[in-house]
Amino acid sequence: MLAYVYDEQGKLSLKDMPRPTAKNNTAVIKVGACSICGTDFRTYMHGSSKITPPRIIGHEAVGTIVEVGRDVIGFSKGERVAVAPAIGCGECYPCQSGYPNMCDDLQTIGFQFDGGFAEYMEIPEIAFKMGNVNKLGSLISDEEASLAEPTACVVNAQEFLNIKKGDYVAVFGSGFIGCMHAELAFRSGASKVIIIEVSEKRIKQAEELVPGIITINSTEKDLMTEIMDITEGRGVNVAITACSVGKVQEDALNIASKRGRISLFGGIPGSGKGYIDSNVIHYKELSVYGVHASTPLQNKKVLDWISTGSLKVDKYAKNIYPLRDIEKAFEAIKGGDVLKAIIKP
Numbered sequence: 001m002l003a004y005v006y007d008e009q010g011k012l013s014l015k016d017m018p019r020p021t022a023k024n025n026t027a028v029i030k031v032g033a034c035s036i037c038g039t040d041f042r043t044y045m046h047g048s049s050k051i052t053p054p055r056i057i058g059h060e061a062v063g064t065i066v067e068v069g070r071d072v073i074g075f076s077k078g079e080r081v082a083v084a085p086a087i088g089c090g091e092c093y094p095c096q097s098g099y100p101n102m103c104d105d106l107q108t109i110g111f112q113f114d115g116g117f118a119e120y121m122e123i124p125e126i127a128f129k130m131g132n133v134n135k136l137g138s139l140i141s142d143e144e145a146s147l148a149e150p151t152a153c154v155v156n157a158q159e160f161l162n163i164k165k166g167d168y169v170a171v172f173g174s175g176f177i178g179c180m181h182a183e184l185a186f187r188s189g190a191s192k193v194i195i196i197e198v199s200e201k202r203i204k205q206a207e208e209l210v211p212g213i214i215t216i217n218s219t220e221k222d223l224m225t226e227i228m229d230i231t232e233g234r235g236v237n238v239a240i241t242a243c244s245v246g247k248v249q250e251d252a253l254n255i256a257s258k259r260g261r262i263s264l265f266g267g268i269p270g271s272g273k274g275y276i277d278s279n280v281i282h283y284k285e286l287s288v289y290g291v292h293a294s295t296p297l298q299n300k301k302v303l304d305w306i307s308t309g310s311l312k313v314d315k316y317a318k319n320i321y322p323l324r325d326i327e328k329a330f331e332a333i334k335g336g337d338v339l340k341a342i343i344k345p
């Protein structure tokens with residue numbers, strides 16, 4: 001079968017790989033859709049130290065079960081499923097506390113298990129055991145379901161932020177994640193959602209996708225002056241960094257109101273040192289939150305929202321590429337033409 005493989009030399013390429021078969025405790029899906037994540041894009045550009053090669057990448061996978069091991073309970077051939085990729089061990093303290101995404105021995109599809117940029121994918125035993133396999137109803141498409149995992153990461157971040165009616169929320173970056181943060185902030189009652197971006201092309205995209213947002217091009221306008229204008233001089237209640245630029249972490253602290261909440265959503269390359277001024281946190285009584293991945297329950301929550309129509313993601317599911325054109329998809333993302341690309345093998 002055709003698959004997109006990360007090799008020992010740190011290179012990605014399309015290869016012919018053996019089709020997986022189900023063991024007693026695993027199942028195999030025919031991949032229906034697998035979307036390209038910012039993490040995949042970073043691997044495409046710079047490689048990744050977190051992947052054990054050789055590895056088929058892609059972790060936002062959805063498909064139909066074509067083979068199921070005899071010891072897998074509750075799943076059968078023909079069922080459509082989405083796999084939440086971050087899989088806990090179930091034994092350690094974070095897992096026992098209900099945060100398997102914080103597992104001491106976290107294993108992730110596309111990193112330690114073969115992923116969804118392939119015609120078929122094996123679902124490991126531990127994914128069934130930990131509840132990472134969510135069944136899909138008929139009201140959600142494979143493409144929409146493949147957007148549940150990145151959205152679940154946004155949910156994870158916003159569960160810390162407690163966005164309330166009337167809040168002013170600022171989001172740095174207008175990629176899929178930035179737009180989703182804006183969508184969910186409105187959903188929680190935010191009265192103003194401001195997206196801060198450096199690319200005019202992406203600002204236009206975001207304005208079309210998320211009606212009602214206010215945008216600031218921070219290369220053309222003074223960010224602080226603009227924010228103070230929009231927020232009657234008080235700053236934003238919530239600031240979210242949805243891009244991989246260290247400098248915006250400092251900006252996020254500065255534009256926050258007193259007692260503001262900040263989510264450092266986007267990981268930054270390198271050591272991460274040297275951006276945050278702790279005195280700003282101290283004197284403004286800021287709360288700064290980290291976030292990593294998402295839990296199976298957060299994935300299920302988003303799948304339910306999409307299935308019931310209470311969260312509409314179909315407008316984000318328009319850029320579809322066959323697996324053989326996956327590099328065209330990466331290049332389109334690189335050029336800024338595509339917000340979110342979905343691979344349909």
Ligand SMILES: [Zn+2]
Nearest residue numbers: 037039060150
């Ligand atoms: Zn992802």
Ligand SMILES: [Zn+2]
Nearest residue numbers: 089092095103
């Ligand atoms: Zn664990």
